[in-house]
Amino acid sequence: MLRNESCILANLNQFFPLGENEQQLLKELEKTPHRVTEKQVLWAAGDKVDQLYTLKSGWAYTCRDNLDGARQVVDIVLPGDVLGLRELTFATHLSQAQMITEGVICPFPNHKIIDIIEASTPLTVALLASLSRQESILTERMLMSIHRSARSRIAHFIVETYTRLNRVRSIDFDSFYLPISQKVLGEILGLTSVHISRSLTSMERERVLIKHRDHIQVLDREKLYEEADFDGSYISDNMNGLRERLKQHGFR
Amino acid sequence: MLRNESCILANLNQFFPLGENEQQLLKELEKTPHRVTEKQVLWAAGDKVDQLYTLKSGWAYTCRDNLDGARQVVDIVLPGDVLGLRELTFATHLSQAQMITEGVICPFPNHKIIDIIEASTPLTVALLASLSRQESILTERMLMSIHRSARSRIAHFIVETYTRLNRVRSIDFDSFYLPISQKVLGEILGLTSVHISRSLTSMERERVLIKHRDHIQVLDREKLYEEADFDGSYISDNMNGLRERLKQHGFR
DNA sequence: CGTACCTTTGACGGCTGTCAAAGGAAGTGG
DNA sequence: CCACTTCCTTTGACAGCCGTCAAAGGTACG
Numbered sequence: 003m004l005r006n007e008s009c010i011l012a013n014l015n016q017f018f019p020l021g022e023n024e025q026q027l028l029k030e031l032e033k034t035p036h037r038v039t040e041k042q043v044l045w046a047a048g049d050k051v052d053q054l055y056t057l058k059s060g061w062a063y064t065c066r067d068n069l070d071g072a073r074q075v076v077d078i079v080l081p082g083d084v085l086g087l088r089e090l091t092f093a094t095h096l097s098q099a100q101m102i103t104e105g106v107i108c109p110f111p112n113h114k115i116i117d118i119i120e121a122s123t124p125l126t127v128a129l130l131a132s133l134s135r136q137e138s139i140l141t142e143r144m145l146m147s148i149h150r151s152a153r154s155r156i157a158h159f160i161v162e163t164y165t166r167l168n169r170v171r172s173i174d175f176d177s178f179y180l181p182i183s184q185k186v187l188g189e190i191l192g193l194t195s196v197h198i199s200r201s202l203t204s205m206e207r208e209r210v211l212i213k214h215r216d217h218i219q220v221l222d223r224e225k226l227y228e229e230a231d232f233d234g235s236y237i238s239d240n241m242n243g244l245r246e247r248l249k250q251h252g253f254r
Numbered sequence: 255m256l257r258n259e260s261c262i263l264a265n266l267n268q269f270f271p272l273g274e275n276e277q278q279l280l281k282e283l284e285k286t287p288h289r290v291t292e293k294q295v296l297w298a299a300g301d302k303v304d305q306l307y308t309l310k311s312g313w314a315y316t317c318r319d320n321l322d323g324a325r326q327v328v329d330i331v332l333p334g335d336v337l338g339l340r341e342l343t344f345a346t347h348l349s350q351a352q353m354i355t356e357g358v359i360c361p362f363p364n365h366k367i368i369d370i371i372e373a374s375t376p377l378t379v380a381l382l383a384s385l386s387r388q389e390s391i392l393t394e395r396m397l398m399s400i401h402r403s404a405r406s407r408i409a410h411f412i413v414e415t416y417t418r419l420n421r422v423r424s425i426d427f428d429s430f431y432l433p434i435s436q437k438v439l440g441e442i443l444g445l446t447s448v449h450i451s452r453s454l455t456s457m458e459r460e461r462v463l464i465k466h467r468d469h470i471q472v473l474d475r476e477k478l479y480e481e482a483d484f485d486g487s488y489i490s491d492n493m494n495g496l497r498e499r500l501k502q503h504g505f506r
Numbered sequence: 507c508g509t510a511c512c513t514t515t516g517a518c519g520g521c522t523g524t525c526a527a528a529g530g531a532a533g534t535g536g
Numbered sequence: 537c538c539a540c541t542t543c544c545t546t547t548g549a550c551a552g553c554c555g556t557c558a559a560a561g562g563t564a565c566g
Contacts, residue, residue, distance in 0.1 A: 017343070050495070051495060052495060066393075066397060068397075068401055069483075070401075072401055074396075074397050074400060074401065076393055076396075088386055088389055088390070089386070090382065090386065090496070091269070091379065091382055091383035091386045091387075091493045091496060092386070092390075092487075092490070092492070092493060093490070093492040093493055093494045093495065094487070094492075096390065096393075096487060096488050112495065112496065113495070113496065113499040116375060116379070116496065116499055116500065116503060119371065119375050119378050119379070120375050120503070123368060123371050123372050126371050126378065127343065127368070127371070130342065130343055130382075130385075131343035133382075133385065133386075133389075134340055134341070134342065134343045134344070134385075135343075136389075137340055137385075137388075137389045137392065138340075138348065140389065140392055140393060140396065141318075141328055141348075141392060143396065144326075144328075144392065144395065144396040144399065144444075145318060145320070145326050147396065147399055147400055147444075148326060148399055148444035149320055149322075149324055149326065149444070151553075151554095152553080152554075183511090183512065183513090184512070184513065185511090185512070185513090192396075192399075192400035192401070193554075193555090194554075194555060194556080195512080195513075196513090196514085196515090196554090196555075196556085196557095197553090197554055197555075198513095199512095199513055199514055199515085200514085200515085200554090202513095203513095203514075203515095215512090215563085215564095231321070235344075235346070235348060236348050238344070238345070240344070240345040240346075241343045241344060241345055242345045243302070243303060243304060243345065243364060243365070244342070244343060244364065244365065244368065247365040247368055248368065251368060251372070403521075403522095404521080404522075435543090435544065435545090436544070436545065437543090437544070437545090445522075445523090446522075446523060446524080447544080447545075448522090448523075448524085448525095448545090448546085448547090449521090449522055449523075450545095451544095451545055451546055451547085452522095452546085452547085454545095455545095455546075455547095467531085467532095467544090507566100508565100508566090509564105509565090509566085510563100510564090510565090510566105511562100511563085511564085511565105512561105512562075512563075512564095513560105513561080513562070513563090514559100514560085514561070514562090515558100515559090515560085515561095516557105516558090516559095517556105517557090517558095518555105518556085518557090519554105519555085519556080519557105520553105520554095520555085520556100521552105521553095521554095521555095522551105522552095522553090522554105523550105523551085523552080523553095524549105524550085524551080524552100525548105525549090525550090525551105526547100526548090526549095527546100527547090527548095528545105528546085528547085529544105529545080529546070529547095530543100530544080530545070530546090531542100531543085531544075531545095532541105532542085532543085532544095533540105533541085533542085533543100534539100534540080534541080534542100535538105535539090535540085535541100536537100536538090536539085536540100
């Protein structure tokens with residue numbers, strides 16, 4: 003994809019080719035880009051839900067803070083993702099949303115989603131598909147947290163993130179950008195940073211991967227996949243049945 | 255609510271009062287009730303996604319089986335819930351869906367959702383709200399699995415399930431129907447049935463609750479809530495902002 | 507060059523899993 | 537109505553992964 007093509011279009015377009023009308027609606031959402039800084043909080047828990055964001059560039063996450071101070075990252079938001087869909091139908095936010103890196107976001111009022119539902123069934127379905135995949139990522143992470151060892155969870159997260167990134171913009175697997183500290187990685191996977199450190203050290207010693215400050219270097223792709231035991235169907239773009247049905251309804 | 259009123263209407267109606275048109279659309283979905291038996295599998299992982307179900311009566315769950323034979327229950331489906339929304343936009347099912355008890359379900363082809371999107375924005379939003387709450391329940395369970403002890407997770411699940419049931423049909427908290435074996439409870443919470451047994455025994459010894467074969471008896475409501483540390487906002491029906499916007503769009 | 511944050515390493519402890527066996531409870535067929 | 541089977545629950549012994557606490561070493565940044 004071209005550098006300045008819309009990420010969100012590249013994202014949603016994977017489900018099925020969107021028409022002129024839909025592309026126009028998406029452009030509407032990205033009319034007001036804002037530059038945001040590293041670690042900037044986009045909303046806090048308890049805030050009124052009134053805006054959604056598309057993420058044009060940069061990484062973000064949503065998280066929940068426990069009473070005891072422990073933070074749990076709920077989802078990692080990558081360029082092209084819509085931020086806030088999950089809580090669109092709530093009065094107040096359950097989670098906090100925060101940038102990881104600096105970046106560019108495009109806020110839009112949440113009732114624009116209503117306009118989209120009225121204006122375009124295919125785009126509504128694409129958004130539904132996007133929301134479902136977000137939920138599937140969450141489900142998968144829950145399975146991982148419950149049934150897998152720390153090393154396996156780390157491996158899985160690396161492969162998953164690579165897959166998500168590569169889907170919107172083709173990247174190199176042997177070494178790619180991953181601006182996530184061990185502390186945050188722990189908050190994502192539900193492990194302490196101490197244990198993350200131990201696990202990463204052992205993976206490096208065994209020549210599987212090296213985690214640098216802001217990128218991952220994969221040394222042994224096969225071993226990594228084996229540990230990750232990754233089946234990417236939960237983020238696949240394939241949605242045949244509905245796509246055909248949309249065609250029958252006169253959409254392209 | 256009346257015994258023979260539609261559960262799904264009672265469920266979705268909580269978000270905002272649905273009009274004649276919407277009630278009619280929901281009735282459409284429930285035109286073909288089927289009786290299903292205890293433990294009947296509704297779909298298996300890998301099956302083509304072509305039907306959704308509303309659950310008129312009985313309990314069901316969706317689950318994923320690990321390679322090592324461990325089963326993880328993804329969500330508990332209660333009367334009035336729509337079963338399959340999460341995987342609507344996938345080509346094949348990621349999970350298995352299975353009845354817990356016997357019951358009555360109403361299958362309908364998944365492209366009916368497209369009809370609904372085209373026919374009624376409020377109903378689309380209500381379905382979105384329902385899907386979001388399902389995802390929130392999942393998120394909450396992930397937090398619990400990662401940060402809470404076995405006893406606390408059990409307490410939380412009991413209170414959550416009571417809250418969900420009470421929302422669609424008022425029930426008594428001191429003793430209510432919960433047709434879930436310790437084995438399945440373990441599969442829900444990501445614990446072994448052995449550990450569930452130990453935890454339940456200790457909760458019974460301390461006069462918090464007694465789990466019988468198919469119902470829960472709450473002995474000390476306050477203690478239970480304290481252990482559960484339950485904040486129900488993630489399943490609340492409040493969605494003010496959008497509701498008003500829908501009114502502005504001419505919906506009631 | 508000082509400060510703040512991130513990473514590493516060690517010692518220790520606890521929650522929960524595994525394995526195993528026995529004791530109920532429910533359903534089936536004779 | 538009684539064996540038989542099957543599934544669920546309970547209990548004990550033991551082990552291991554990961555958390556906690558603490559301190560030191562790195563790294564970025566002002």
